[in-house]
Amino acid sequence: MxxxxxxxxxxxxxxxxxxxxxxxxxxxxxxxxxxxxxxxxxxxxxxxLLAEYRLSFSGFTVLWVLWVWGPKESNVLAEESGISKSTLTGVVKTLEGLGFAARRPHAADGRRVLVEATDKGLAAVREIFPRFNALEGEITRDLTTEEREELARALRVMLHTVGG
Amino acid sequence: MxxxxxxxxxxxxxxxxxxxxxxxxxxxxxxxxxxxxxxxxxxxxxxxLLAEYRLSFSGFTVLWVLWVWGPKESNVLAEESGISKSTLTGVVKTLEGLGFAARRPHAADGRRVLVEATDKGLAAVREIFPRFNALEGEITRDLTTEEREELARALRVMLHTVGG
DNA sequence: ATCCTATCGTCAGGGACCGAACGATATCAA
DNA sequence: TTGATATCGTTCGGTCCCTGACGATAGGAT
Structure with a gap:
């Protein structure tokens, strides 16, 4: 087969x-x-692709999460982006420098910080993501649809086993 | 199916x-x-696993390559390990600090440097690799042998497409 | 009101990582 | 032999990435 x-x-x-x-x-x-x-x-x-926007892979990932789910607490954003809290601090700092993200204090809890994408950041993701996805298509162009699904499924099983 | x-x-x-x-x-x-x-x-x-030996993932990869193929020029070692020349310089420096690797000047070409694993480095890999592989088995335990082969094959296709 | 404890985000320190620039060495042409 | 060009490994500047420690804030118990 x-x-x-x-x-x-x-x-x-x-x-x-x-x-x-x-x-x-x-x-x-x-x-x-x-x-x-x-x-x-x-x-x-x-x-x-990303270098064009001076974005690292992690930077793009964080921005993408912010675009899909909206403002998030640092805590959750780090988890969702697959990096540690302390790494996120640095990445968000970089994103702020690029004008792509901003920090906002939590209304009720003085410890928490909300991170959100700026309009400029949102515009960037909207521009980048379709191109990113197109490259994903390129990269998997020699696999059939079924093979891609099988691949994703096998990886999902591993993820479940290792507890990701 | x-x-x-x-x-x-x-x-x-x-x-x-x-x-x-x-x-x-x-x-x-x-x-x-x-x-x-x-x-x-x-x-x-x-x-x-690796923290026990104070080894990063890249450090282990480099050491593994050295174990499998023997002494290598920095150039080739970086390529084989999937990192850049400049990153390799740092990783080898760390490996030297741990007593796992050593640098040796090339006999005929003054520009080149040969990197080799020390006896201590070799002993470490021999100890680590079977445990590493056992964890790989753990991680893929919920996939059948055929599914693992299919997974590896699909990834190989992608690697070929993207030119790795 | 005041501890005790949990949780938040950040900082410090060390290593990984890259591209670009650099000094040293090699090679080839004139 | 000298000069132009290529290639080697390293350094540099900047970011990512982690663990561990920290100060600040919160919330419950006494």
Whole structure:
């Protein structure tokens, strides 16, 4: 059923080297390819799209979350963006410098801070996201719709297992 | 054929928000789940295994490459490890501080530098890698062997497309 | 009213990460 | 031999990223 796809040189050589060590080759291939793809795609997006807006991948992610869900407490925003609270502090600072986001004190709780996208930030995401998605389409163009769904499903299972 | 797997809350809500924007939902789901899994697994590995050796994910990757292929020029080592030359300089410096790697000048070319793992570094990888692989098995335990192969294959296709 | 404890966002310190610029070395042409 | 050009690893400036510690605020119990 599954079409032939050549292993990358790295993968081929790596397998040869760790053979006979009682290694779970399937798990190894699956997981390490997740990292390879994530790395490659992240760099690709940053270089070919995000750099134009002086946005890092994380910066865009945070802005995207703000666009989709509206203003959020730092706490939640960090969780939703997949980074730590302290990292978010820095990222939001950068976003503020670019005029893409702003901080607002919580009305009732003096400890909390609300982060929101500015109009300029919203405009940027509206411009970037369709292009971002188009690149996602490009990147997966050699997979059928069913294969993409299967891929997403398998990743979802892993996410569930590892507790993401 | 494919078992039901619930979408994560994030994924469900995100879909609802970007509906009707002409978005390629399958590509979106596939790519963003790659990032989610990579992030979650990277953190998991660093916290539950690598921290014990004071190794970052990149530090371990570099050491692993050195273990599998032997001494390498900085140039090639960076490429093979998926990081830039300048990042490698820093990572190797850290590895040297831990006593896991060493620099050696190239015999014929004064510009080049060879990086190699020390005995201590080699011993560490031999200890870590089987545990690392065991965690990879854990993480993919709810996928069948065929599903793991399909996952690796799909990712390989993407890697080929994006030119990794 | 005053502790005790929980939770908030930030800062400090250290490492990872990149692109651009740099000094050193190599190579090839004239 | 000298000069132009290419390539090597490092440095620099800026951002990301984490853990751990911190001051501030909140809220419950006494």
């Amino acid at each position: 599954s079409r032939e796809v050549a292993l990358t040189r790295e993968e081929r050589e790596a397998r040869a080297q760790v053979e006979g060590l009682g290694i779970d080759v399937d798990a190894f291939a699956a997981v390490s390819n997740v990292f390879r793809v994530a790395n490659a795609v992240r760099n690709y997006m940053e270089r070919n | 494919s078992r039901e797997v619930a979408l994560t809350r994030e994924e469900r809500e995100a879909r609802a928000q970007v509906e009707g924007l002409g978005i390629d939902v399958d590509a979106f789901a596939a790519v963003s789940n790659v990032f989610r899994v990579a992030n979650a697994v990277r953190n998991y590995m660093e916290r539950n």
